[in-house]
Amino acid sequence: MNVPGLKAFGDLALGAAFRARESAAEAVESLRAVEPPENGLIGKAGELRGRAGDLRERAGEMRGRAQERVIELGAQLEELRRRGETERHRGQGALAQAVDDVVTAVATSPLVNRIVDFQVDRILGTLAKEPERIQGLVRGQRDSVVGEMVGRVRSGAAAGDAAVDRLTLRMTRRDGAADPT
Amino acid sequence: MTTAVAEDYAGLVSRTLAYGADAFIVALLTGGSATVFSMIASVVGPWARDLGDLVVSSYLIFLPSIMAVYCALFWLLAGRTPGMAVLGLRVVRVDGSRLHWLAALLRAVLLAYFPIGALWLIVDRKYQGLPDKVARTTVIRVEPSGRGEVAPEGRIAR
Numbered sequence: 007m008n009v010p011g012l013k014a015f016g017d018l019a020l021g022a023a024f025r026a027r028e029s030a031a032e033a034v035e036s037l038r039a040v041e042p043p044e045n046g047l048i049g050k051a052g053e054l055r056g057r058a059g060d061l062r063e064r065a066g067e068m069r070g071r072a073q074e075r076v077i078e079l080g081a082q083l084e085e086l087r088r089r090g091e092t093e094r095h096r097g098q099g100a101l102a103q104a105v106d107d108v109v110t111a112v113a114t115s116p117l118v119n120r121i122v123d124f125q126v127d128r129i130l131g132t133l134a135k136e137p138e139r140i141q142g143l144v145r146g147q148r149d150s151v152v153g154e155m156v157g158r159v160r161s162g163a164a165a166g167d168a169a170v171d172r173l174t175l176r177m178t179r180r181d182g183a184a185d186p187t
Numbered sequence: 188m189t190t191a192v193a194e195d196y197a198g199l200v201s202r203t204l205a206y207g208a209d210a211f212i213v214a215l216l217t218g219g220s221a222t223v224f225s226m227i228a229s230v231v232g233p234w235a236r237d238l239g240d241l242v243v244s245s246y247l248i249f250l251p252s253i254m255a256v257y258c259a260l261f262w263l264l265a266g267r268t269p270g271m272a273v274l275g276l277r278v279v280r281v282d283g284s285r286l287h288w289l290a291a292l293l294r295a296v297l298l299a300y301f302p303i304g305a306l307w308l309i310v311d312r313k314y315q316g317l318p319d320k321v322a323r324t325t326v327i328r329v330e331p332s333g334r335g336e337v338a339p340e341g342r343i344a345r
Contacts, residue, residue, distance in 0.1 A: 156273060156275075159204070159273065159274065160201075160274055160275050163200050163201040163204050163274055164198075164201065164328075166198070166199075166200030166201070167197065167198025167199065167200045167201050168198070169200075170198055170199045170200060170309065171198060174309050174310060178310050
């Protein structure tokens with residue numbers, strides 16, 4: 007390879023370098039010439055983000071309205087329940103009053119009065135003829151009441167004795183059945 | 188010759204309740220009597236009023252004596268006081284027979300004037316307090332109480 011060849015190669019390299027610098031400058035210029043962000047993809051993303059925000063706000067508003075509606079429905083249901091309870095109580099009271107009226111009317115009717123008078127006279131006549139029946143009944147009732155009370159007293163006392171026995175056995179090791187001394 | 192089982196003897200609680208009931212009865216009767224006597228004496232005259240005051244003031248002193256006579260009489264005649272009858276208890280001699288008058292009186296006097304001696308029944312094998320030891324008696328159950336079988340009179344024997 008001769009010297010001019012080398013010089014031409016150097017020029018070539020130098021020219022390539024300048025061309026590369028110019029290409030780079032053109033590329034930079036072309037990049038600078040790109041559309042501003044508001045009109046590009048970033049702008050689109052921002053626009054979409056804005057719409058998403060709007061949609062979110064609308065969704066929040068709809069959720070709030072739905073909650074308010076649910077609360078209103080709960081209040082209406084509670085009011086209906088109270089109304090039903092009130093009506094039920096009123097119906098029961100009216101039914102009880104009606105039953106009382108019917109019973110009072112039946113009990114104070116002349117026919118029932120005659121029947122009761124007749125039965126009372128019959129029972130009193132029976133008791134006058136056979137007083138020992140009612141006397142035995144009263145005596146048996148009295149004896150059973152007294153016997154029950156006495157039985158309770160005795161059972162309680164026996165339980166107390168057993169408790170004292172256990173306590174003293176634990177303290178003195180007394181055993182009447184096992185220890186003959 | 189039978190052997191007494193522990194369930195036949197009356198314990199501390201039953202006997203204390205019975206004695207308390209008897210003491211209440213005696214106090215009620217003697218207190219009422221003393222009150223009525225004092226009221227009558229206050230109307231009769233000065234000497235009767237003085238006698239009424241003496242009776243009322245000595246009421247507490249003679250109360251144990253009255254209690255002793257009350258217990259001795261009931262034990263001698265029925266083998267039990269009203270309080271013991273309520274609790275289903277009976278006083279018998281250690282061989283199961285009925286009390287003699289001397290044993291009843293001795294036991295009653297000791298129990299009225301030295302009731303704390305009866306606490307010996309807590310540690311005694313036959314549930315005998317000091318009056319029981321001296322009078323050779325014991326207290327048994329004669330009515331079913333739910334704790335054991337019926338202990339008829341005379342079952343306790345040595």
